[in-house]
Amino acid sequence: MSQTDSNLHPGLNLVGHPDVHHDSSGTIIFGFWVFLMSDLVFFGVMFAIYITMIGATAGGPGPRELFDFTSLGLQTAALLVSSLTAGMASLALKYEQGRTRLVGWLLLTLVLGIAFLVLEVRDFLSMVAQGGGPWRSGYLSAFFGLVPLHGLHVTMGCVWLVVLLFQMQIFGLVPVVKTRLMRFALFWHFLDLIWVGIFSVVYFGGWVYG
Amino acid sequence: MDKNAAYRRDLRLYLIGFALAVVLTVAAFAVALSGAFGAGTTLAIVGILGLVQLVVHLRYFLHIDRSRQKREDLDLVLFTSLVVLIIVLGTVWVLGDLATRMHMHHMHM
Numbered sequence: 001m002s003q004t005d006s007n008l009h010p011g012l013n014l015v016g017h018p019d020v021h022h023d024s025s026g027t028i029i030f031g032f033w034v035f036l037m038s039d040l041v042f043f044g045v046m047f048a049i050y051i052t053m054i055g056a057t058a059g060g061p062g063p064r065e066l067f068d069f070t071s072l073g074l075q076t077a078a079l080l081v082s083s084l085t086a087g088m089a090s091l092a093l094k095y096e097q098g099r100t101r102l103v104g105w106l107l108l109t110l111v112l113g114i115a116f117l118v119l120e121v122r123d124f125l126s127m128v129a130q131g132g133g134p135w136r137s138g139y140l141s142a143f144f145g146l147v148p149l150h151g152l153h154v155t156m157g158c159v160w161l162v163v164l165l166f167q168m169q170i171f172g173l174v175p176v177v178k179t180r181l182m183r184f185a186l187f188w189h190f191l192d193l194i195w196v197g198i199f200s201v202v203y204f205g206g207w208v209y210g
Numbered sequence: 211m212d213k214n215a216a217y218r219r220d221l222r223l224y225l226i227g228f229a230l231a232v233v234l235t236v237a238a239f240a241v242a243l244s245g246a247f248g249a250g251t252t253l254a255i256v257g258i259l260g261l262v263q264l265v266v267h268l269r270y271f272l273h274i275d276r277s278r279q280k281r282e283d284l285d286l287v288l289f290t291s292l293v294v295l296i297i298v299l300g301t302v303w304v305l306g307d308l309a310t311r312m313h314m315h316h317m318h319m
Contacts, residue, residue, distance in 0.1 A: 010272050010283045012220065016213070033283055037290040044294030048301035052309075069243060076239075080231055083271055087224040095217045189271040193264060196235075200260035204242040208249045 011186045012090040019175045032183045036190050043194055046146040053142035054209050060136040063210035066127045075119045082112035083192040090185045113158045120151050153191050227270020234263040
């Protein structure tokens with residue numbers, strides 16, 4: 001049986017784990033994929049609002065005054081590397097490389113996620129301090145509607161990861177915890193995908209046209 | 211396929227995806243921050259690099275491809291993209307047109 005013949009769902013498939021690699025977990029993970037796609041529509045709407053609001057600064061500060069590209073680069077790097085470490089965690093789970101390695105990759109993912117959030121919140125606070133809070137203009141309302149929405153997703157991802165780490169300690173790697181780890185990995189990769197849209201459209205689009 | 215070969219194959223996919231994502235991200239930052247191109251060209255290049263990166267993430271991190279078993283996942287992401295495209299382009303079109311007619315010069319559509 002080749003790898004590609006046994007793909008049941010998006011994300012890495014736990015081939016070789018008969019306790020989870022069957023049709024019902026395929027259905028569960030596909031259901032989560034449906035949720036992610038509905039979330040994508042939500043983000044799409046927020047992107048549409050942002051694009052129509054570019055330039056609507058009402059005399060307040062805009063991208064030229066507010067954006068910090070050093071911080072943006074660091075946030076992008078943190079999130080991208082965390083996507084790789086989440087992938088490494090999936091591999092450690094699939095190939096049974098031991099609990100220590102799996103937990104190690106997950107903790108690294110968590111630390112990078114928190115680093116991303118710290119940098120992002122610091123940026124938001126500095127924007128507000130420069131008079132660029134969400135109440136200042138339509139443009140900034142749209143910005144603060146979209147970018148922190150992604151940040152909120154990352155926050156929830158971190159909370160989810162902490163809960164999963166506890167569940168792994170308490171219940172061990174039982175099937176239900178394994179499929180949760182697979183869904184977490186999908187969620188985390190999805191957030192990185194949304195981030196590509198954010199730095200391309202929100203930051204660079206805003207910078208060029210703002 | 212033995213387990214070691216399968217592991218190396220899966221690992222290679224993640225690493226290829228990561229390397230491509232790094233190159234595409236660095237290219238987007240370089241083009242946008244260098245200011246070497248005009249506004250329209252910059253946005254077009256950043257947009258294309260972004261779209262390519264979305265495909266890279268889907269292919270190498272989310273493991274969505276054209277294999278038979280994943281057709282539903284692929285169909286779903288394509289349909290969702292269509293919905294998002296209609297919402298985004300429709301909004302930008304309608305409100306951009308309105309802005310032009312109302313002489314709201316902050317909009318650049």
